[in-house]
Amino acid sequence: MMFTSNPFAGLSASLPTAVMQTYVVIMIILVAAGTLFDIVHKGSAKYFFDNWRKSKGKVAKQIDGGEWVSLAVKTGLVDVLSSGEFCNARRRVAHLLTMYGFLTYFITTAVMVFGYSTPATPAPAILPLLWWIGGLMICLGGYWFWFFIRVDVAAEGGSPFRIMRADLFILSLLGSATLGLIWAYLQTRGSSGANVFFGLYLIATTVLFGSVPWSKFAHMFFKPAAAFEKRVSYANGTRSNLPAPVDKPELFGSAREQPRHY
Amino acid sequence: MPTFVYMTRCDGCGHCVDICPSDIMHIDKTYRRAYNIEPNMCWECYSCVKACPQNAIDVRGYADFAPLGHSVRVLREEAKATISWRLKFRDGREKNFVSPIRTTPWGSIKGPAEYDAPRPEDFAKQELAHEPEALKIKGGLPALRPDQLKRGGV
Numbered sequence: 001m002m003f004t005s006n007p008f009a010g011l012s013a014s015l016p017t018a019v020m021q022t023y024v025v026i027m028i029i030l031v032a033a034g035t036l037f038d039i040v041h042k043g044s045a046k047y048f049f050d051n052w053r054k055s056k057g058k059v060a061k062q063i064d065g066g067e068w069v070s071l072a073v074k075t076g077l078v079d080v081l082s083s084g085e086f087c088n089a090r091r092r093v094a095h096l097l098t099m100y101g102f103l104t105y106f107i108t109t110a111v112m113v114f115g116y117s118t119p120a121t122p123a124p125a126i127l128p129l130l131w132w133i134g135g136l137m138i139c140l141g142g143y144w145f146w147f148f149i150r151v152d153v154a155a156e157g158g159s160p161f162r163i164m165r166a167d168l169f170i171l172s173l174l175g176s177a178t179l180g181l182i183w184a185y186l187q188t189r190g191s192s193g194a195n196v197f198f199g200l201y202l203i204a205t206t207v208l209f210g211s212v213p214w215s216k217f218a219h220m221f222f223k224p225a226a227a228f229e230k231r232v233s234y235a236n237g238t239r240s241n242l243p244a245p246v247d248k249p250e251l252f253g254s255a256r257e258q259p260r261h262y
Numbered sequence: 263m264p265t266f267v268y269m270t271r272c273d274g275c276g277h278c279v280d281i282c283p284s285d286i287m288h289i290d291k292t293y294r295r296a297y298n299i300e301p302n303m304c305w306e307c308y309s310c311v312k313a314c315p316q317n318a319i320d321v322r323g324y325a326d327f328a329p330l331g332h333s334v335r336v337l338r339e340e341a342k343a344t345i346s347w348r349l350k351f352r353d354g355r356e357k358n359f360v361s362p363i364r365t366t367p368w369g370s371i372k373g374p375a376e377y378d379a380p381r382p383e384d385f386a387k388q389e390l391a392h393e394p395e396a397l398k399i400k401g402g403l404p405a406l407r408p409d410q411l412k413r414g415g416v
Binding site: 091151154156165241246 | 271273274276277280291294296315336337339342347350360
């Protein structure tokens with residue numbers, strides 16, 4: 001059964017397990033190094049903490065220990081786990097599909113490569129199944145975003161096939177998931193084209209994890225920090241310099257007169 | 263005072279791109295966030311400032327009004343039909359303004375697509391679409407009867 005067979009165990013006949021494991025480790029190192037380089041090169045962490053320090057002197061209300069925990073929990077539950085910062089419901093659903101799809105896809109890949117990489121150590125059926133579900137969730141959320149939600153397409157009427165640097169992350173992610181699923185499907189069927197798609201899958205995956213300094217991959221690390229800072233600024237009264245909410249009742253049509261054009 | 267976008271606040275939803283009458287709010291090609299491509303061509307209508315759900319768009323004050331180091335922040339509250347401005351000058355002074363921005367509740371005005379499509383015979387009439395109802399004049403649109411018209415010599 002295609003959805004319950006471990007694609008990496010099938011691959012172990014032609015590729016040693018140690019090579020697969022080394023590749024996964026290199027990808028993790030590339031993400032860590034790329035993120036650190038990104039932070040240093042753009043000075044984002046320096047800006048973040050300078051801004052934090054500057055706003056400290058202007059706080060209207062001190063935050064106590066319990067409130068810090070509550071803000072951190074709210075950030076984790078609302079902004080991170082349920083993508084609460086999105087104002088557009090379609091974008092939020094597409095992001096949730098892609099985010100949870102990627103996490104499922106990546107974690108199951110790592111578990112299967114490190115724990116069940118040969119036919120001698122069969123993986124529980126749930127692992128390959130989750131790998132497939134994760135890949136399909138990435139494709140569903142990603143292609144929905146790419147063809148229908150992307151602002152260049154939805155708001156500016158641009159062609160979905162016009163590619164720019166901002167597309168590096170989403171395209172390499174979609175490439176990795178799509179080509180990985182095609183490779184797994186062809187390998188299960190014993191097709192000779194499986195090797196070609198495995199090569200393309202490796203290229204897309206290497207681009208995805210190796211292009212962190214140039215893509216928006218690192219947003220999964222700095223976005224939660226920015227969301228937490230935003231919540232803190234509302235709690236301590238600085239509100240990022242925004243005006244306070246108005247305490248006036250709504251007032252409609254006060255200056256309106258009947259038209260007297262005739 | 264042209265507008266600019268805080269890239270860290272913007273989530274690239276495209277509301278400002280949709281609403282900008284000058285079509286100068288675009289999506290950045292590297293980070294997929296909105297930006298004002300040509301501040302010189304900004305009408306300063308602040309439609310984008312008011313439309314931004316993330317409060318990510320601000321105003322860069324002219325030097326004579328607010329020298330460098332200032333902050334002009336805007337908060338739109340749909341339910342209260344207000345827009346608030348908070349100006350912080352670099353000498354520490356602060357000014358707050360609140361203005362009403364609507365005469366009807368938010369969401370109460372029907373969009374063109376929510377009206378019935380005009381019938382073919384409507385195109386031959388003098389009235390514009392949805393008139394006379396849309397004029398909101400009691401008793402309908404006033405018009406002269408034929409016998410009230412001044413007759414010509416011919």
